[in-house]
Amino acid sequence: MRIKIEKLIYEGWGIGHDENGRAVFVKKSVPGDVLDVKITKEKKSYTEAVIEKIIEPSEKRIDPPCQYFDLCGGCEHQNIAYPDQLKFKEEIFRETLSRTKIETEILPIVQASEPFFYRNSIRFFLVEQKSGKKIFTRHNYLYTDGLVEAESCLLQSVKSNLILSLILEVVNSDRNKSLSGFYQVKIREGKFTDEFMVELMTDDNKLPFELELKTALNQIPEIKSLYHTVTPQRQLRNIRRRLLHGSPIISEKIDKYKFQISPDSFFQTNSLGVKALYDKIKEFAQIEMGDTALDLFCGTGTIGIYLSTLAKEVVGVEVVQSAVNDAKVNARINNIYNCEFIHADVNMWLRNEKIEKYENIKIILDPPRAGLNKELIKKLSNFLSLKNFTNLIYVSCNPATFARDINEFELHGLKLKKVQPLDMFPQTHHLECVGLLQKI
Numbered sequence: 001m002r003i004k005i006e007k008l009i010y011e012g013w014g015i016g017h018d019e020n021g022r023a024v025f026v027k028k029s030v031p032g033d034v035l036d037v038k039i040t041k042e043k044k045s046y047t048e049a050v051i052e053k054i055i056e057p058s059e060k061r062i063d064p065p066c067q068y069f070d071l072c073g074g075c076e077h078q079n080i081a082y083p084d085q086l087k088f089k090e091e092i093f094r095e096t097l098s099r100t101k102i103e104t105e106i107l108p109i110v111q112a113s114e115p116f117f118y119r120n121s122i123r124f125f126l127v128e129q130k131s132g133k134k135i136f137t138r139h140n141y142l143y144t145d146g147l148v149e150a151e152s153c154l155l156q157s158v159k160s161n162l163i164l165s166l167i168l169e170v171v172n173s174d175r176n177k178s179l180s181g182f183y184q185v186k187i188r189e190g191k192f193t194d195e196f197m198v199e200l201m202t203d204d205n206k207l208p209f210e211l212e213l214k215t216a217l218n219q220i221p222e223i224k225s226l227y228h229t230v231t232p233q234r235q236l237r238n239i240r241r242r243l244l245h246g247s248p249i250i251s252e253k254i255d256k257y258k259f260q261i262s263p264d265s266f267f268q269t270n271s272l273g274v275k276a277l278y279d280k281i282k283e284f285a286q287i288e289m290g291d292t293a294l295d296l297f298c299g300t301g302t303i304g305i306y307l308s309t310l311a312k313e314v315v316g317v318e319v320v321q322s323a324v325n326d327a328k329v330n331a332r333i334n335n336i337y338n339c340e341f342i343h344a345d346v347n348m349w350l351r352n353e354k355i356e357k358y359e360n361i362k363i364i365l366d367p368p369r370a371g372l373n374k375e376l377i378k379k380l381s382n383f384l385s386l387k388n389f390t391n392l393i394y395v396s397c398n399p400a401t402f403a404r405d406i407n408e409f410e411l412h413g414l415k416l417k418k419v420q421p422l423d424m425f426p427q428t429h430h431l432e433c434v435g436l437l438q439k440i
């Protein structure tokens with residue numbers, strides 16, 4: 001089938017229409033492309049397809065710098081120059097809000113300072129071929145459980161790629177020795193501290209090539225933390241970790257603050273972009289001395305700590321115990337004493353906590369991609385009846401659930417006054433945004 005791509009929509013899809021006017025979604029396509037495509041999924045109202053041949057490339061199409069781009073599911077837009085990616089992302093964001101009938105001030109998108117090499121965390125799968133050769137793979141976007149050979153990634157640092165190549169050298173040093181249950185490598189790094197954490201992940205207690213891996217990776221002094229991580233059945237439940245070398249944590253810096261990160265704790269993937277994000281939160285929150293800042297879904301406490309000097313006190317709530325531990329240590333190492341971090345599910349905490357007791361309150365919400373549930377939105381909106389409630393800041397890495405939740409807040413008497421999209425994830429379809437909600 002031949003189609004012309006009209007525009008980009010959510011999750012990296014380009015959209016065109018077949019001769020019956022039915023929508024055809026094609027990943028890795030560029031608006032203006034004329035393509036021969038092969039159908040991969042047919043639904044009543046739309047079709048999914050993959051590119052078979054580019055008949056006429058869009059004038060916006062460029063050669064992707066990554067050699068794995070055509071199959072790798074890591075990113076969708078390397079075939080579009082960065083300034084054009086930004087325009088498309090802003091358009092998609094505006095459309096997402098207008099489709100859900102949200103009227104608000106949308107500020108121009110904030111661009112990333114580094115369109116490549118920005119990621120501070122990445123995973124690669126290890127696979128053993130029939131010949132005994134071991135390769136690194138990433139998710140193949142064409143098939144849900146497919147993999148594509150990829151030995152490096154342009155979204156992570158040169159040093160991360162070097163670590164991968166060293167590991168590959170070691171595991172290929174003996175073709176007859178099996179990988180056994182060694183199936184994944186995870187690398188995290190502090191972009192402003194040059195500290196690396198490497199996790200060698202197996203699905204049983206044995207780590208093949210352990211001694212050789214330790215010797216090879218010890219050559220890189222920036223690896224401050226080396227773990228053997230056991231994930232039974234390759235699930236994230238019942239994880240066991242053995243520290244093979246160095247410290248259990250690494251550090252990262254945001255502006256003048258230093259943060260410790262342990263393996264299970266969330267940390268924003270793009271350290272280089274975090275300051276811009278947190279400055280926007282600061283600008284929208286307008287925290288005044290005497291305010292309590294509630295940092296809900298606080299992770300390692302980064303937002304709360306960043307805002308702490310403005311507030312009387314910060315209360316952070318987070319469900320992952322190790323992240324709460326990190327948050328407490330983070331406050332201490334930054335000599336901050338007005339932050340309290342609570343280990344709890346935000347939903348349960350809000351059900352039981354009387355937040356009316358805080359005199360003046362500014363609420364910051366930074367939930368995972370799935371967004372908020374209706375009960376939590378209702379509960380928070382009910383606090384509006386309190387005269388001391390002013391600003392609610394909603395930080396989201398998923399415009400679709402953000403728009404859904406804003407609609408729900410607006411049903412309960414709040415208004416999205418303005419929203420700032422920020423590109424924290426160049427080359428991919430992902431987008432971060434910060435919204436300011438106030439009482440109507």
Ligand SMILES: C[S@@+](CC[C@H](N)C(=O)[O-])C[C@H]1O[C@@H](n2cnc3c(N)ncnc32)[C@H](O)[C@@H]1O
Pocket residue numbers: 266267268297298299300301302303317318319320323344345346347366367368369
């Ligand atoms: C998008 S991250 C934000 C972290 C932090 N605000 C930051 O900027 O680094 C979302 C956080 O919410 C936590 N989380 C997820 N569900 C939760 C829940 N029901 N209650 C509390 N925290 C939750 C996750 O563990 C994660 O740390």
